[in-house]
Amino acid sequence: MDRAVSRSPLRRSLAPPRLEIGLLAVTAAALAAGGVCRLVGAAELADLCWGLGTVAAVVPAVAWVLDALRRGHAGVDLIAVLALGGTLAVGEYLAGALIALMLASGRALESAAQQRASRDLRALLERAPRTARLRTGDEVRTVPSAEVEAGDLLVVGPGEVVAVDGLVAGEPAVLDESALTGESLGVRRAQGEPVRSGVVNAGGAFELRATAREQDSTYAGIVRLAQEAGAESAPVVRLADRYAAWFLPLSVVVAGLAWLLSGSAVRAVAVLVVATPCPLLLAAPVAVVSGLSRASRLGVVIRDGGALENLGLARTLLLDKTGTLTSGRPRVLDVVAAPGWQSAQVLRLAASLDQFSPHVLAQAVAEEARRRGLRLSVPADVSEEPGRGAVGTVAGRRMGVGRLSEDAERPSWARSVDNRAVLDGASVAWLTVDTVPVGAVLLRDPLRSDASRTLRRLRAAGVDRLVMLTGDRREPAREVGAVLGLDGVRAGLTPAGKVAAVRAERGRAVTVMVGDGVNDAPALAAADIGVAMGARGATASSEAADVVLTTDRVDRLADAVAIAVRSRRIAVQSALGGMALSLAAMAAAACGVLPPALGALLQEGIDVAVILNALRVLRDGPADRPALTPATEALIHRFSAEHDDLRDVLDAVRDAADRLTDDSGPKSLTTVADVHRRLTERLLPHEYAEEHELYPALAPTLGGPEATATMSRAHSEIDRLARRIATHLTLAGPDGELAPEQLDDLRACLYGLHTVLRLHFTQEEENYFSLAP
Template identity: 50%
Template sequence: MRLPTERLNSVLLAVSAVTLAGGLVARQVQGETLAQWLWIAGTLPNAIALAISSATAAIRRQSGIDALALLSIVVALFFGEFLVAAVVSLMLASGRALEDYAQSRARREMTALLSHAPRRANRLEGDQWKQVDVSAVRPGDRLMVRHAEVVPVDGALIMPAELDESALTGESAIRQRVAGESIQSGTLNAGSALEMVAAATEAESTFAGIVRMVAAAQAERSPSARLADRYALQFMGLTLLLAGASWLWSGEPIRILAILVVATPCPLILAVPVAIVSGMSRCARRGVLVKGGGALEGLAKADTLFFDKTGTLTGGVARLVGIECAQGYLPETVLATAASLAQASNHVISDAVTMTARKRGMDLLAPSDVQESPGAGVQGVVGGKVVRLGSLAYAVGNSDVTEWAQDVIRRVRISGVSTVFVSIDGYLAGVIELADSIRLETPRALRLLRKEGVTRQAMLTGDRADIAEAVGAMLGVVEIHAEQSPGDKLATIHCARRKGTVIMVGDGVNDAPALAAADIGVAMGACGAAASSEAADVVLLVDRLDRLVDAVRIARRTRRIAILSVEMGMTLSVAAMLAAGLGFLPPLAGAILQEGIDILAIANALRALRADSREQQGRLDEADVARLKAEHAALEPIMSRIRSVADMLPQMQGRTAHAELEALNRWLTKVLVPHERSDDMHLYPDVARLLGGDDPMAAMSGMHREIFRLTTVLDRTIAQLPSEGPDWRTVQELQRLLYGLDAILRLHCAQEDELFHVLGKER
């Protein structure tokens, strides 16, 4: 519907401009009569369009300014002010055309990805690849995506791949993805042909959901626009009151027209939608899909944040801790069976299981008859056997829990790791133990959200209380709601909404009810479930929580700009109305002045398209970030060895202890210390320039100095050891130094990882 409307507005603008200019020429050449007929000819189409839009608004019970615009044209024609009527018509047509242009530009980022919709897929049938319609693809199907083709549905990679995800995320860099990772429909294969296992149908996939969400976002009337309509009714009353009072006071009916033309059209109607859509476009450019103006305004007013844990606060890429098996099963069998089924699930735990099996070189089977149960797990057929993967209750159903499984459950509750239960043909076959890690950007994102006014922050998770409390302690989150069912989450959200405006962030199917119930539901959409993305008001197309900070900042800035545009336009319009009522502004000059006010209000509203100064922060070179990650990975064995030597030192024989300490010291002096000195001298100055301030890296450099002090004391202590090894007092001193070095190194590396992740090009 928008294209015909835009064409109509363009035609009306052209007709108004041509007839106005033609009338001015005709008045000089042929006289007043021909000029007046030309002006009438240009005015009538605009009057008819206004009459239709006013009637439509009345039928919908929406008040707008179109009726006031129509009234000004009718009054101008009644008084014989045909030139004024023509100028008002041109003003109206140009204002609408300008609004169309502004909204079209603002929607550009929201609609650019729609042209990438995949239509066909290459599916393995028997031993041949056949091209089928995307709608025919089912979870568990094996697909091939050729070079430069778009991934048709969500799924899991069978082999490494190079993907261009810019259509979804706005980031143009080519991403290297490994076997087992989840990929989303709508991404472009930038490398050689890849193979994948489908995890969703076309309708359930990321891209189809985004298409539906963009359509809904573009169709929705912003609450700000509805609010503007209500103000428009009041403004119409004020306009008519001033016009009548001026006529009665002066006795000059022409002043009615003078007041009407400076009140038409109202910047209230033009500026607010432009600002809101511009803010939505700005969010889309940052990889955040806001479904409507209501969601954007909600983000601007929110003061309470609830969030799920797995896949939201944590990265969802867990590492395997261990596999416990029932009698008759091998760990390799349990892992391969579970990973085969997990290929057809988009849950972050499923990704972890699949990636672990792929890294171990396991050959996985394609599952069939896959069914996913919200908040419980996934079921399917693997190698002719019915396999269930998920919670204990889901995996075993009504079967008895064996004694060995009860022992495993007791142990993992103490250690705080996550568990995935695997059943084969109804019998519990194994328990996969996984440990998740907090996303690098999560601590900073929560701090910045508190700074933006989202002061109440609470974890809302179905995970065990011990795991949730451990993660909350690391993040400084004291309000923990653990072991929550979807119904429990729903009740908690309803209770919180009575005290403030609530944002709920989640990624799983079981989060969908809570996302729908919150004032603003935010889905981690890149790897999250389609149901949660559909239920949410905002979708983070990049699985990074700091994008929510960007969205909140953009929303609040957009709201400020919209309010400023309205206040500025209304103030100038009222001032012009007063001047017209006092006789200082004739109708023709008033019409021209009002056009300038409208242009000024819309231009100010378009500022919402521009990046905020906080978004324009410099970035580190990608090569520096990659080098740092590689060096930290190389340091991991050294840090593990520090802890291992410290633990085992009291049990070591003297000469063995001496040899171990010397070997460790060589690693410290030749690898660790040079790395930290290089960072302090070469990398930190660049980071300091990006951060600004006198000495922003002072605390981090201070940690370097403590590392240098500890390694120096260790080096001297080890150099003075006798050949037969340390005595018990020296052992205690060495343990103290080693444990201290281990703790500060791990803290320091974690801080650097977070800092450089934030400043890296990926952002």
């Protein structure tokens, strides 16, 4: 890969503009020397200096024109050659020297602009790892990274760039993934967790078990995309070439008419002088390259300028469901226990059996148990049947976790679990003890917290049709579509069905397809723009895509579209605005108002203005995400983590309401009292802290305290319901008996509180927590 990188066209294009800088130095020196000679009265010597400066610019200008003609383009550099020759012919040496300086400075400015705009892409290429430290037994030796094979054990030292994709093999690793994701916070990876090439070791040395060769790893794929990045093939740049196609003959015609009607060749030269916008039509590529650079800083790699402009023209967006709109990883939705069992007990036993299973649902169960701090047992005689689950002995009893057989007898509580699984679109892992079901863990792939905000921003950017294409079942797909407000949902699609849907949408508008898996690769290739969620190394989809999101956040797609729209708008604005100013100057020169020397100075100013305007792409735009202070980001991360810790409280509220339905006696009231204790000790302090710490910190970013007013009202309702539950417990008295009307109200309070909390948590996660990386 190193050799490929060193020879890449992009790397050559990023070489220092020595010719432009040398030409700028020569023309500036000639103009200054001529000025000094004129001041001391040596007019002939002054004309000689200015003439030499003009000739110095003619030679490279002719070379640039010939190179453009060989590629089939007749650009505005041809006007510069005509203007330089005209000034020499009519003896306007000062004007010629000014044009030469303008040509040189314009070329140098444009090169410097591309250097600035491309610095992030250049950094991406230059930091590609070249070596790795291979461990063989007790020996550690440095080898070229290209020689690393899957299965090799590597040692990654502090500050080193990870050379290949792999798994943490020993002590946990602390990584800086900002080069891939744009996020500055360090990430901790435990043993067995994946690590992508290109990230930096921000902690102590750790061992890595390679899972791919260098050329098949994440960073190599990103470098390949970056090598292809450039603005030369963008439609907006071809549009600039079309402008030049009529601008060139128009300039010659105006100059000819000025000469014919006035009889003055000087006027014709003046017209050609102000029609010499050498870097003018290069403002479009500067804007496009700036857009590519800005996107790369946010963890979005765009293949080329054409992809960037098409992304800005997109009006239809097609999205896969799993891994794109959802997290792609199952999560425990709820734990249901049979009468006489506790939900924590069910989860602990299920996780004890599942902790060694590679199945994705089993991993989710074990992860949830660890997150809740449950102590897992080590099972004996564990066996696993694909598609059925695991069976083993825990605490001397034979247990199983997974599917129930179709003919298994289901008690009433189990039938309610089946019904809820259908309603929620969830999978169920049943826990059985001696073949009798005693509990169930419901799992579901949750929506990404940033999905709703992303789709709102996409609509604001001009995307007017959002459709989900998924191979999933119709019911869960429709639920996701309803929650997100999609314009259409097509479920149960095969890869071929997705391709057909993409082609149908392309007939209506410029279409973007977003996916993350191997099965999405054909659809990504069929779309006008394919966008791959490449953070987890989906190689097939990334190779087929025009845009790769290197961070596992779908809101980066909205960032990329906003950047693309703004880049295209500024590129066209710069080209058309500069040409309009040039046309006005040409009219003035044709009328004799603008002499050649003054016209050259004016055109220099126009060229500088449009290039500086194109560089505005590098700055934040009005559609960018709100800026957060580090302190506010820290608060968001803190309260987001607390949301995860409080999930069991939400589950307990619902369980207590369910128990009141089955049994209204003292035992159920004991459960309600335990729920109220959790509310008082854990949940209400969390809500109070949000109200008095998080919301005031967010107010400046969101436009004032009114932005959080509805959330504050939800806090009040949560507090009211909690106090109402406490009142019911007080009224129950020492005997734990409730009047029938109290029982109904208490049950309504618990169900209502559960609903308000779920909605409130979801709103905060979508509207506030998704603002922070």
